[in-house]
Amino acid sequence: MKVLVALLLLVQLLSCKALPHGPFHPLHTRVIDCDDPESEEAAAIALNYINAHHPHGYKYALNSIEKIKVLPRRPFGEIFVLELDLLETVCHVVNPLPIENCTVRPPTDYVVEGDCDVKLVKLEGSFSVLSTKCHSTLDSAEDITQICSDCPILALLNDSQVINAVDLALTEYNRGQDGAYLKLLEIGRAQVQHFPDIVSVEFAVVVTNCSAKDAQDHVDDCQLLPKDLAQFGFCNAAVFTKNNITVSCTIYDHQPGVTHHHLTHDHLGGQLPTVVQGFKHHDLRHSHHGSVHDTSESSSAEASVGLKPAIPVVKRAVGAVQDPTVPSPPVGPGPRHPVCPGKIRHFQV
Ligand SMILES: *[C@@H]1O[C@H](CO)[C@@H](O)[C@H](O)[C@H]1NC(C)=O
Ligand SMILES: *[C@@H]1O[C@H](CO)[C@@H](O)[C@H](O)[C@H]1NC(C)=O
Ligand SMILES: *[C@@H]1O[C@H](CO)[C@@H](O)[C@H](O)[C@H]1NC(C)=O
Numbered sequence: 511m512k513v514l515v516a517l518l519l520l521v522q523l524l525s526c527k528a529l530p531h532g533p534f535h536p537l538h539t540r541v542i543d544c545d546d547p548e549s550e551e552a553a554a555i556a557l558n559y560i561n562a563h564h565p566h567g568y569k570y571a572l573n574s575i576e577k578i579k580v581l582p583r584r585p586f587g588e589i590f591v592l593e594l595d596l597l598e599t600v601c602h603v604v605n606p607l608p609i610e611n612c613t614v615r616p617p618t619d620y621v622v623e624g625d626c627d628v629k630l631v632k633l634e635g636s637f638s639v640l641s642t643k644c645h646s647t648l649d650s651a652e653d654i655t656q657i658c659s660d661c662p663i664l665a666l667l668n669d670s671q672v673i674n675a676v677d678l679a680l681t682e683y684n685r686g687q688d689g690a691y692l693k694l695l696e697i698g699r700a701q702v703q704h705f706p707d708i709v710s711v712e713f714a715v716v717v718t719n720c721s722a723k724d725a726q727d728h729v730d731d732c733q734l735l736p737k738d739l740a741q742f743g744f745c746n747a748a749v750f751t752k753n754n755i756t757v758s759c760t761i762y763d764h765q766p767g768v769t770h771h772h773l774t775h776d777h778l779g780g781q782l783p784t785v786v787q788g789f790k791h792h793d794l795r796h797s798h799h800g801s802v803h804d805t806s807e808s809s810s811a812e813a814s815v816g817l818k819p820a821i822p823v824v825k826r827a828v829g830a831v832q833d834p835t836v837p838s839p840p841v842g843p844g845p846r847h848p849v850c851p852g853k854i855r856h857f858q859v
């Protein structure tokens with residue numbers, strides 16, 4: 511009897527082992543094009559995430575989807591790996607305008623191009639971002655002078671002329687208005703022009719609990735409004751001389767839940783983050799989240815497939831001799847390759 515039970519168990523074990531399940535199931539890799547609505551949905555979610563997590567500088571708009579890969583995820587769902595091409599807009603990160611309403615900087619205005627690798631998971635039809643890895647590059651002065659020989663050159667954000675101009679402009683603005691006293695959060699962009707000498711600056715500000723008059727007497731007591739009332743703004747200014755300044759500021763309505771803690775905490779008073787010293791723009795590089803190459807939360811099947819350039823379909827010669835040690839590929843027309851990169855929404859950089 512004991513022998514029989516043991517034998518039965520053994521048979522069961524063997525048959526279990528022979529059953530194709532778990533890792534032996536072939537995983538289906540879906541192929542979708544860069545301009546597929548599903549790719550666009552993934553890209554839009556990634557873009558919102560990037561803009562919400564980019565603590566400095568300006569918001570970015572999508573220019574094109576460069577690559578997309580959809581991979582099965584165990585036990586459920588799919589992983590989307592995308593490469594996105596972005597362009598800097600004129601909306602500073604404190605500007606509450608939705609990204610669709612933000613204007614992309616024109617080519618004459620020193621385009622900043624962002625490159626992002628993003629990874630999302632799609633579960634039950636909805637996407638969430640796992641990681642983003644971006645960097646951005648500023649158009650070169652040579653490129654600008656080719657299309658516009660007298661366009662002013664961008665200045666370093668820590669240039670003393672620039673810092674001085676921002677200081678003068680904000681003082682001028684605070685003096686001439688009867689709203690709340692504004693403090694500098696960060697300098698976004700600056701251009702220095704010669705003959706006549708004009709320093710043009712863009713900077714983000716925060717509203718304090720003082721009036722301009724209060725501030726004259728005791729500026730050190732002027733504090734930011736409490737979190738549930740926090741208000742931000744953005745200014746454009748052109749400084750010709752100390753006595754010839756044009757400055758305009760827009761103060762945005764309070765956005766519930768939006769505190770820009772990073773900016774108010776670390777950069778109040780225009781303290782430049784060290785990563786910006788010596789640069790002319792706020793690089794997207796400083797807003798990584800998660801790791802694009804982190805596969806701990808995903809399957810091993812996905813780990814082996816990286817982002818590769820879309821390669822042309824390799825024609826398989828009919829009747830080619832196959833290496834007998836290599837399992838034969840599945841019969842059929844071979845894998846379809848996604849149509850990528852996708853359409854360009856603004857302009858080719
Ligand atoms: C954004 O643009 C859309 C379409 O042009 C417009 O209907 C909407 O009012 C704009 N939103 C804001 C906040 O300006
Ligand atoms: C602003 O807030 C600070 C800290 O709460 C307070 O000491 C100061 O008196 C306030 N200033 C004004 C003008 O209300
Ligand atoms: C300020 O500078 C601009 C540009 O140089 C000039 O056109 C304007 O007349 C100046 N205004 C005053 C009040 O000096």
Ligand SMILES: *[C@@H]1O[C@H](CO)[C@@H](O)[C@H](O)[C@H]1NC(C)=O
Pocket residue numbers: 666668669670787788789
């Ligand atoms: C700006 O920062 C760079 C890098 O730290 C430094 O080399 C340069 O001297 C700074 N420029 C000014 C005007 O402070």
